[in-house]
Amino acid sequence: MSIKVTQLKKSFKMFKRQAGLKNAFTSFFNRKxxxxxxxKGIDLNIDDGEILGVLGENGAGKTTLMKILIGLLYPTxxxxxxxxxxxxxxxKDFLRQISIVMGQKNxxxxxxxxxxxxxxxxxIYNLSDVEYKDSLDELVTLFDVSEKLDVQVRRxxxxxxxxxxxxxxxxxxxxxxxxxxxxxxxxxxAQSKIRDFITYYNQxxxxxxxxxxxxxxxxxxxxxxxxxxxxxxxxxxGQFSTLIxxxxxxxxxxFEFQNLPSKAIxxxxxxxxxxxxxxxxxxxxxxxxxxxEMLADLFAIEKPTSFRLEDLPVEDTMKSFFENPDEFI
Amino acid sequence: MPRYFSVWLxxxxxxxxxxxxxxxxxxxxxxxxxxxxLLYYFFFYTIFSYVDKLGSFDKEAVFIFLVISFSxxxxxxxxxxxxxxxxxxYVVKGDLDFILTRPIDAQIFVSFRYVNTYAIVSxxxxxxxxxxxxxxSHYEPNVLQICLFILSSAVGxxxxxxxxxxxxxxxxxxxxxxxxxxxxxxxLKFSMRPDSIYTGISRKILFSxxxxxxxxxxxxxxxxFEDGLHYFLYQIAIASILIGITRLVWLRGLKKYESxxx
Numbered sequence: 001m002s003i004k005v006t007q008l009k010k011s012f013k014m015f016k017r018q019a020g021l022k023n024a025f026t027s028f029f030n031r032k033x034x035x036x037x038x039x040k041g042i043d044l045n046i047d048d049g050e051i052l053g054v055l056g057e058n059g060a061g062k063t064t065l066m067k068i069l070i071g072l073l074y075p076t077x078x079x080x081x082x083x084x085x086x087x088x089x090x091x092k093d094f095l096r097q098i099s100i101v102m103g104q105k106n107x108x109x110x111x112x113x114x115x116x117x118x119x120x121x122x123x124i125y126n127l128s129d130v131e132y133k134d135s136l137d138e139l140v141t142l143f144d145v146s147e148k149l150d151v152q153v154r155r156x157x158x159x160x161x162x163x164x165x166x167x168x169x170x171x172x173x174x175x176x177x178x179x180x181x182x183x184x185x186x187x188x189x190a191q192s193k194i195r196d197f198i199t200y201y202n203q204x205x206x207x208x209x210x211x212x213x214x215x216x217x218x219x220x221x222x223x224x225x226x227x228x229x230x231x232x233x234x235x236x237x238g239q240f241s242t243l244i245x246x247x248x249x250x251x252x253x254x255f256e257f258q259n260l261p262s263k264a265i266x267x268x269x270x271x272x273x274x275x276x277x278x279x280x281x282x283x284x285x286x287x288x289x290x291x292x293e294m295l296a297d298l299f300a301i302e303k304p305t306s307f308r309l310e311d312l313p314v315e316d317t318m319k320s321f322f323e324n325p326d327e328f329i
Numbered sequence: 330m331p332r333y334f335s336v337w338l339x340x341x342x343x344x345x346x347x348x349x350x351x352x353x354x355x356x357x358x359x360x361x362x363x364x365x366x367l368l369y370y371f372f373f374y375t376i377f378s379y380v381d382k383l384g385s386f387d388k389e390a391v392f393i394f395l396v397i398s399f400s401x402x403x404x405x406x407x408x409x410x411x412x413x414x415x416x417x418x419y420v421v422k423g424d425l426d427f428i429l430t431r432p433i434d435a436q437i438f439v440s441f442r443y444v445n446t447y448a449i450v451s452x453x454x455x456x457x458x459x460x461x462x463x464x465x466s467h468y469e470p471n472v473l474q475i476c477l478f479i480l481s482s483a484v485g486x487x488x489x490x491x492x493x494x495x496x497x498x499x500x501x502x503x504x505x506x507x508x509x510x511x512x513x514x515x516x517l518k519f520s521m522r523p524d525s526i527y528t529g530i531s532r533k534i535l536f537s538x539x540x541x542x543x544x545x546x547x548x549x550x551x552x553x554f555e556d557g558l559h560y561f562l563y564q565i566a567i568a569s570i571l572i573g574i575t576r577l578v579w580l581r582g583l584k585k586y587e588s589x590x591x
Contacts, residue, residue, distance in 0.1 A: 012587060070430055071430070072426055072429055072586070072588050073586075073587065090429065090435075092432040095430060095431060095432035098430070099430070100426075100430055102426070105424070105426065107427040109343055109347065111347040112343055112346045112347050112350075116342070116343050117343070119342075120336070120340070120343055122339075123332070123338075123339045124336055124339075124432070125432065126332055
């Protein structure tokens with residue numbers, strides 16, 4: 001077991017005041033605090049070499065979970081073991097085996113080329129020249145950034161910068177890699193490149209990945225298993241495909257007629273199914289079990305010019321889930 | 330320890346690469362230091378147009394003391410100053426995150442991350458100046474005095490650092506302590522005057538709770554006067570206590586660190 005989290009709770013004491021100058025004065029002398037429960041008893045086990053997606057809205061507790069796993073934050077209650085280490089003790093051997101990439105924060109020095117920061121990491125992680133060269137060559141080749149190594153970080157594009165951030169985080173070949181929104185703000189090509197990289201790296205080095213992303217295509221393509229956190233509570237832990245099926249069991253079907261059927265036949269269809277008809281194309285969003293029967297009826301009328309069956313976009317599905325999670329789980 | 334030295338060398342190299350990129354900033358830093366030194370020089374020059382001595386320090390001793398103070402300040406600037414004052418920002422913005430995930434001591438990382446490379450110009454100017462002033466004065470320090478002076482100056486830099494770091498670490502409790510730079514600067518002004526001008530309770534405070542008199546005055550006494558040895562032992566004792574307290578406060582503070590939302 002790579003990561004084992006039991007009944008993890010994390011609370012923050014937060015200063016609270018209402019807007020306005022008067023309230024600012026009042027709170028200066030009479031400060032009011034409230035406790036914000038970021039995580040409310042999370043259980044989570046992650047196996048070696050697994051890629052786990054952590055889903056949740058902004059403020060759900062995903063980043064807090066990651067920060068506890070890497071030892072930045074102390075748990076309020078509960079147990080956390082990462083490869084048998086207690087992260088909050090910040091054991092140096094533990095820190096050599098783990099790494100984090102935060103899409104919204106930089107670890108690279110802004111004013112110098114990324115290659116200089118890599119050399120700094122070489123010293124920090126005490127890498128030999130051979131280890132450093134092997135690792136750097138592999139990562140640079142995978143990301144195809146050899147020509148950008150000596151360019152100042154502030155002159156790189158967002159996508160190039162993120163690739164350099166990932167290289168900096170993986171130079172020491174950590175066993176556990178936490179990726180907090182690594183593709184945020186990137187164009188589709190850069191997103192795809194980073195996804196390909198994660199897949200390759202996971203297969204090649206058997207590293208364990210924990211990934212948060214608001215782009216469902218990241219999760220869909222990388223994570224078989226996901227954990228869904230909502231307001232500090234784990235709502236779901238299982239196959240991503242099962243979650244999607246639970247949330248939205250309907251499929252979209254488009255059937256293009258060669259010739260529009262008679263009004264009587266269409267009326268019969270309308271009595272049995274829900275659909276729209278436009279330019280000879282019948283479109284329906286129906287439960288999966290209805291589709292075969294409907295398809296049989298349509299083929300009985302005539303062979304189509306074209307026919308398509310597809311799942312609803314995952315983004316839309318997850319959006320409807322987060323709007324009302326209790327309805328689905 | 331050799332690994333920490335390699336890490337520091339990498340810090341130095343990165344800092345130098347960055348500082349040389351911004352030529353005006355580099356030269357500006359040297360200019361600001363020069364103005365600072367001149368202001369102090371004229372301040373004491375004016376005072377000595379009215380008096381012959383400041384306590385047990387005569388005019389020559391005071392100007393030697395000044396150069397020693399500037400040198401200790403320059404060493405501190407070179408190694409730590411830029412970093413210690415940045416701790417507030419690290420905590421407020423959550424930038425301490427990446428530092429805490431490194432397999433090296435976080436206090437050392439925070440304290441030495443950015444080397445103030447332009448301060449080396451001041452050091453290269455001040456150390457020969459100190460030699461010239463002492464050589465041309467009526468003081469004649471022996472080899473032992475010179476060796477103890479070098480050690481005591483290093484201890485002085487460590488007191489400077491420990492005091493600054495202690496104040497800066499309070500940000501873990503205050504959540505934002507951006508005035509720490511100014512507070513520290515004002516308190517450290519006490520170290521830029523010879524200890525002989527302080528008497529009574531203020532002298533006791535500056536030799537104990539706020540040990541500013543131990544930063545530059547003690548190395549000066551060791552170099553110039555014969556009563557320096559017991560001051561040196563006292564300086565080491567106070568420095569050890571202060572460094573210990575600073576370490577304790579830092580470690581307790583880390584437990585209060587809450588990062589910042591991404």
